[in-house]
Amino acid sequence: xxxxxxxxxxxxxxxxxxxxxxxxxxxxxxxxxxxxxxxxxxxxxxxxxxxxxxxxxxxxxxxxxxxxxxxxxxxxxxxxxxxxxxxxxxxxxxxxxxxxxxxxxxxxxxxxxxxxxxxxxxxxxxxxxxxxxxxxxxxxxxxxxxxxxxxxxxxxxxxxxxxxxxxxxxxxxxxxxxxxxxxxxxxxxxxxxxxxxxxxxxxxxxxxxxxxxxxxxxxxxxxxxxxxxxxxxxxxxxxxxxxxxxxxxxxxxxxxxxxxxxxxxxxxxxxxxxxxxxxxxxxxxxxxxxxxxxxxxxxxxx
Amino acid sequence: xxxxxxxxxxxxxxxxxxxxxxxxxxxxxxxxxxxxxxxxxxxxxxxxxxxxxxxxxxxxxxxxxxxxxxxxxxxxxxxxxxxxxxxxxxxxxxxxxxxxxxxxxxxxxxxxxxxxxxxxxxxxxxxxxxxxxxxxxxxxxxxxxxxxxxxxxxxxxxxxxxxxxxxxxxxxxxxxxxxxxxxxxxxxxxxxxxxxxxxxxxxxxxxxxxxxxxxxxxxxxxxxxxxxxxxxxxxxxxxxxxxxxxxxxxxxxxxxxxxxxxxxxxxxxxxx
Numbered sequence: 078x079x080x081x082x083x084x085x086x087x088x089x090x091x092x093x094x095x096x097x098x099x100x101x102x103x104x105x106x107x108x109x110x111x112x113x114x115x116x117x118x119x120x121x122x123x124x125x126x127x128x129x130x131x132x133x134x135x136x137x138x139x140x141x142x143x144x145x146x147x148x149x150x151x152x153x154x155x156x157x158x159x160x161x162x163x164x165x166x167x168x169x170x171x172x173x174x175x176x177x178x179x180x181x182x183x184x185x186x187x188x189x190x191x192x193x194x195x196x197x198x199x200x201x202x203x204x205x206x207x208x209x210x211x212x213x214x215x216x217x218x219x220x221x222x223x224x225x226x227x228x229x230x231x232x233x234x235x236x237x238x239x240x241x242x243x244x245x246x247x248x249x250x251x252x253x254x255x256x257x258x259x260x261x262x263x264x265x266x267x268x269x270x271x272x273x274x275x276x277x278x279x280x281x282x283x284x285x286x287x288x289x290x291x292x293x294x295x296x297x298x299x300x301x302x303x304x305x306x307x308x309x310x311x312x313x314x315x316x317x318x319x320x321x322x323x324x325x326x327x328x329x330x331x332x333x334x335x336x337x338x339x340x341x342x343x344x345x346x347x348x349x350x351x352x353x354x355x356x357x358x359x360x361x362x363x364x365x366x367x368x369x370x371x372x373x374x375x376x377x378x379x
Numbered sequence: 380x381x382x383x384x385x386x387x388x389x390x391x392x393x394x395x396x397x398x399x400x401x402x403x404x405x406x407x408x409x410x411x412x413x414x415x416x417x418x419x420x421x422x423x424x425x426x427x428x429x430x431x432x433x434x435x436x437x438x439x440x441x442x443x444x445x446x447x448x449x450x451x452x453x454x455x456x457x458x459x460x461x462x463x464x465x466x467x468x469x470x471x472x473x474x475x476x477x478x479x480x481x482x483x484x485x486x487x488x489x490x491x492x493x494x495x496x497x498x499x500x501x502x503x504x505x506x507x508x509x510x511x512x513x514x515x516x517x518x519x520x521x522x523x524x525x526x527x528x529x530x531x532x533x534x535x536x537x538x539x540x541x542x543x544x545x546x547x548x549x550x551x552x553x554x555x556x557x558x559x560x561x562x563x564x565x566x567x568x569x570x571x572x573x574x575x576x577x578x579x580x581x582x583x584x585x586x587x588x589x590x591x592x593x594x595x596x597x598x599x600x601x602x603x604x605x606x607x608x609x610x611x612x613x614x615x616x617x618x619x620x621x622x623x624x625x626x627x628x629x630x631x632x633x634x635x636x637x638x639x640x641x642x643x644x645x646x647x648x649x650x651x
Contacts, residue, residue, distance in 0.1 A: 092553040093472030097480060100465035100528065104480075107521050108487050111498025118501065175396070183389040189397045191637045196400065198640070199629050200582035202601045203622040206608065207407040210615055216419040218406060249403070257644045310491035313584040317608065329493050336497045337589050347497070354494040365489040369482075 112358070118351035127347075136348075144352045149331070156240050157327040160247070160315075161308045165301060167248040172255025172300075177289060179256075180263045190260070197253035205317035208246040209234065212318070236323025243315045243325045250314060254307075255300055262296030263289065295375045302368040306361050328357050404626075411619035418615050432616035433624075440621050442596040443603035446512070447581055447625075450599055453516035454580035455573045458523040462572060463565075466531030467557050471543060484525040495521060496589045503590055510594040518586040523576035530643055534568035535561060571643035574636055578629060600625045 119140060121133040144150060179190055196204060211218050212233035220230040233242040266289065274284050312329045315321055320339070321330030333339065336350030409425055410418055417427035468474050469481065499518050500509070508514035538561060546556045562569070584601045591598050604625065607618040633640055 090473055090553075093468040093474040096464040096468035096472060096553070096557070097474050099461050100524070101480065103461050103524060104483050104487060107517060107524075108483075108490065108495075110502055111495050112490065114498035114501045115494050118497065178389070178393070178396070183386040183393065185390050186393060189393045191633065192397050193400055194637075194640060195404065195630060195633060198578050198582075198633055199404075199626050200584070200601055200622075202582075202584050202604050203407070203626050204403065206604060206618055206622055207403045209608075210410065210619070211403060211406060216421050218421055221421055249400075252400070254644070257641060261641075261644075306489050310493065312493050317584070317605070329491060332497070333493045333585075333589075336493070336500070347501075351494075351497055354491065354497050357491045358494050361489045361491055362486065365486060369485060 115351045115354055115358075118347050119355045121348060123347035140348045140352050144349055144356075149326070152324075153326050153328055153331050156324055157309070157329075159240060160244050160311075160325075160327050161305060163244050164247045164251060164308050165304050168251035168255045168304065169297070169301060171248070171252050173259050173293075175252070175256045176259035176263055177285065179260055190256075193256055194253045196250060201250070201313045202317055204250060205246065205314045208242075208249075208314075209318045212242050234319055238324075239319040239322060240324035243318050246318060247308070247311065247314055251304065251308070255304070258300050259293065259296060262293050266292050295371075298371050298375075299368070302364055302371065305364050306368070309357065309361055309364075328353055328360075332357060407619050407622055407626075410615055411623050413616065415614075415616050429616075432620035435614075435617040436620035436624060439617065440600060440603045440624065443598060443600040444624065446594075446597050447599040447601070448628075450512060450515050450519060451577045451580040453512070454519045454523060455576045457516060457520040458527045458576040459569060459573060461520070461524050462527035462531055463562065463569060464557065466528050466535055466565075467561050469528070469532045470535035471538070471540070471561075472553070484528055487521070487525040492522075492585045496585055499586070499590055510591055510597070512597055515586060515591050515594075515599070516580075518590055519580040519583050520576070522579040522583065523572070526575060526643075527572035530572050531565060531568050534565050538564055567639065567642065570636065571639045574632060574639050575643050578632065581625075581628060 120135060120137060122136045122140060123133045127133045175193070179186055212220075214220060214230055214232045214234070217233070219233065224230065232238060270288050270292075271284055274288060279287065310329050311327070312333050315325050315327060315330050316333065316339075319325045321327070321334055326334075332350045332353040334350075335346040335353070338345035409423070411432050412425035412428055412430070413422065414427035414429045414431070420426075465480075469477060474480065495518070499514075503509045503514050542560065543556055546560050551559070581599075582601065583599070584605070587599050587602050588605065591602070594602075600621070604618060604621050607614055607621065
């Protein structure tokens with residue numbers, strides 16, 4: 078039953094307004110105001126001098142043009158695309174494989190599934206520092222491991238390889254989320270379908286391709302769209318591992334570094350940071366609308 | 380049912396997969412228990428065992444752990460105060476522009492935190508609440524309020540209307556109905572919302588590192604760990620020990636409240 082069909086025709090009572098008012102005020106003050114502030118910053122030229130003089134001339138889209146023309150823009154966008162798409166692909170594939178693995182319960186399966194959740198809910202700074210140490214060039218366990226296989230040590234966290242390293246760590250972080258959602262989706266597939274397919278002589282792979290994957294499509298769409306939005310805004314795992322240096326600079330860490338004068342950007346550049354932030358916001362919103370459309374379609378077809 | 384030997388084969392494989400997945404966490408514990416001089420040897424278990432790292436971590440980090448606890452509990456309170464009444468209204472009362480409110484909640488979850496941090500920074504410096512705990516609590520609550528409303532609303536929609544009407548017939552006002560019927564029934568959903576609010580606030584790095592960097596001891600534990608990263612020679616032992624300490628509340632909550640975690644994830648993401 079959908080939410081709408083439960084809407085209750087009340088007799089003109091406005092009590093609901095009172096109950097919902099704190100939330101509306103909250104959304105306006107704690108979302109509306111910062112977002113307005115951010116967009117306004119991106120349309121004015123804020124500099125350090127602004128603090129002294131209070132002057133921030135309106136510049137329209139001028140700062141946008143400068144940011145897009147900057148030599149960092151396209152490479153950073155490319156890193157972001159790599160980070161998001163590669164993360165999503167592996168998180169989803171591995172998450173799905175694990176969800177299918179856990180689909181029928183076996184001894185200890187509830188406990189093991191719970192343990193799989195732990196990396197996702199731990200503070201990211203915990204995982205990020207651990208990965209940083211594991212990727213250490215001289216004494217990191219990963220170089221030691223590939224050394225056993227006869228591969229030369231890799232400078233995982235230097236400018237060239239940092240994007241791959243943070244993406245690997247992020248894949249690890251995202252597997253549990255994909256596992257939980259896809260596992261829940263699998264529970265809604267009727268077992269009889271598999272039994273019937275088994276009687277017809279379909280093997281496990283055939284069953285996966287003809288039953289599991291097609292019936293999971295709606296959940297897949299939601300998982301990937303949400304994953305896209307969440308991955309696009311990742312700052313912490315990257316920042317903590319590499320300070321967003323080299324190839325690991327994404328749109329989000331670029332904005333963070335410029336906005337707060339950290340890492341490669343020693344000078345605070347509010348306006349540039351808000352420009353990048355606003356672009357990021359637009360990308361997230363576009364995906365958000367796709368998400369809403371997909372969700373609505375699913376509700377209608379149900 | 381399937382033959383048992385196949386099930387045990389799956390258990391073995393499951394154990395192996397879990398071990399691979401949790402290896403980084405084992406490695407963190409391993410390093411935290413290894414003597415400083417031996418950390419770079421990369422032994423597979425703490426052969427040069429010591430608790431020194433924990434001694435130092437506790438000495439350095441106890442105030443930050445306290446701050447994190449206060450901030451996280453504060454975030455839980457703010458989240459439930461705002462989310463629970465609104466969820467009740469959205470589920471069962473007449474709310475004009477209900478769809479716009481729901482739409483706003485979904486959009487709110489899409490906003491990148493770095494955008495929020497930039498906006499908050501300007502607002503907070505104007506209001507003079509940078510580096511304060513209430514400021515950090517408010518910022519952290521934005522991570523959880525939209526999610527909280529959606530989880531609670533999804534649950535409250537399942538409360539039969541007849542039950543609420545019966546309360547009305549008995550003369551209970553909306554507030555009484557909410558407080559003595561809807562809230563107690565929705566306890567599980569409220570626990571899920573509270574749990575995630577706590578975990579997200581406890582893990583927050585972005586708001587703490589921007590809105591609260593000058594907070595001294597009134598900074599959360601994530602900043603305590605970050606201090607170690609920023610220092611000249613990274614002290615891996617105490618850093619990993621602090622990471623373990625910071626993980627304990629999360630790990631405990633996941634084990635104790637596992638079913639609320641799963642319920643929350645699926646209610647928030649795949650609305651059914």
